[in-house]
Each structure stands twice: as C-alpha cells, then as structure tokens.
Amino acid sequence: MRRQQREADFTEFYLARREALRRTAYVIVRDWHTAEDLTQQAMIKLYAAWPRVRDDTADAYARKVVVNECLSHLRRRRDVPVERLPDRATHSQEASVLDVSAALDLLAPRQRAIVALRFLDDLSVLDVAHALSVSEGTVKSQSSKALATLRTHLPQLVLTEEI
Structure with missing residues (x-):
C-alpha cells in the first residue's frame, strides 16, 4: 500500500509540474523536443529519489534536477562539422522585430x-x-x-x- 501511495503522489506531482519544468528546460536548451526529453530524464531521476524527497522541497528539488540535466546536456553536446555552411537570411535594418x-x-x-x-x-x-x-x-x-x-x-x- 505504501508503494502505491508513493507512486500516486509522484504521478500527481508530475502532472502538476511537468509543463512548468519543460518550459524552464526549453529556455535553457532552446529546443522543445530536447526540453521534453531532458525533463523526462530528470523525472526518472526524481522518481528514483522520490522516497527521500520531502513535500516542502519537491519543487526545488525537481527544478534543480531539470536544470542540471539541461546544463549537462549542453556540456556534452558536440557540433557536427558539415561540408558547407547553410545560407543565412539577412535582416533588414528597418525591421525591428522583438526576437x-x-x-x-x-x-x-x-x-x-x-x-x-x-x-x-x-x-x-x-x-x-x-x-x-x-x-x-x-x-x-x-x-x-x-x-x-x-x-x-x-x-x-x-x-x-x-x-
């Protein structure tokens, strides 16, 4: 019964916080698919540690795991050399888009x-x-x-x- 309650608590936490954590991951890694993957990896680590996580620190702990996953991913990422650089669009001076x-x-x-x-x-x-x-x-x-x-x-x- 205790394991079922722990899993129910984790599922409730995950459903309530997953979008906010994914949004934070996106701002760091700049790609929605990668942010989703890294958030999932962080949630796996959080699930493994869930019995030790206190209710009052669960948000902070989850956020820290997600940010660490993102920063680790960016450190490991390697640029792949290509034979030819892609063409880049030039922005006109009069266009003042808030990018x-x-x-x-x-x-x-x-x-x-x-x-x-x-x-x-x-x-x-x-x-x-x-x-x-x-x-x-x-x-x-x-x-x-x-x-x-x-x-x-x-x-x-x-x-x-x-x-």
Whole structure:
C-alpha cells in the first residue's frame, strides 16, 4: 500500500509540474523536443529519489534536477562539422522585430538557466543560487551580464524588475 501511495503522489506531482519544468528546460536548451526529453530524464531521476524527497522541497528539488540535466546536456553536446555552411537570411535594418529567442541564444547556458529561474519561474536570488549550487553573488553578476546582453540586442525590451 505504501508503494502505491508513493507512486500516486509522484504521478500527481508530475502532472502538476511537468509543463512548468519543460518550459524552464526549453529556455535553457532552446529546443522543445530536447526540453521534453531532458525533463523526462530528470523525472526518472526524481522518481528514483522520490522516497527521500520531502513535500516542502519537491519543487526545488525537481527544478534543480531539470536544470542540471539541461546544463549537462549542453556540456556534452558536440557540433557536427558539415561540408558547407547553410545560407543565412539577412535582416533588414528597418525591421525591428522583438526576437527574444535569438537574443536568448546569445547567452551562455548558465546565464539562460539563471534568466529562466529568476524571471520565468520568479525565484529569488537565494533560491536560484541553491538550485544551481552557486553563490548569490554569481547569480547577481550573471543576471546582470545576461540582462545587459539582452538589452543590447533587444533595446525595445523593457524589463519591469531589476536585480
């Protein structure tokens, strides 16, 4: 009976949090299919640890596992050499499209993780520091650098919250 309850609790947690966790993963890895795969891998790890996870820390633990999976994936990813580079479209100067996706691609993976956790998941500096196992100062400085990059490439972007 205890195992059935544990599985029911995990299933309820998974169904409630999977979309938010996948969205966070997407901001970090920039691909929906990869984000889905990495979220699933993280959930497998979470399921294995579920008996040790406390109810009050389940969200933070799940978020940390997802972010770690994403960052590990980005470290392992290898670019495959091609014989010929693909053609790239040139953007006209008068087109001022707010392309957040392209601007996020300019950020380092850890900076994307910090932006996702701070501004998408609305976590405090302390919570982001715990999720990424870095100091609060690192979160602040990397947030500042990431926002500066975003402001440079998206001058029309207005951020309502400052660090």
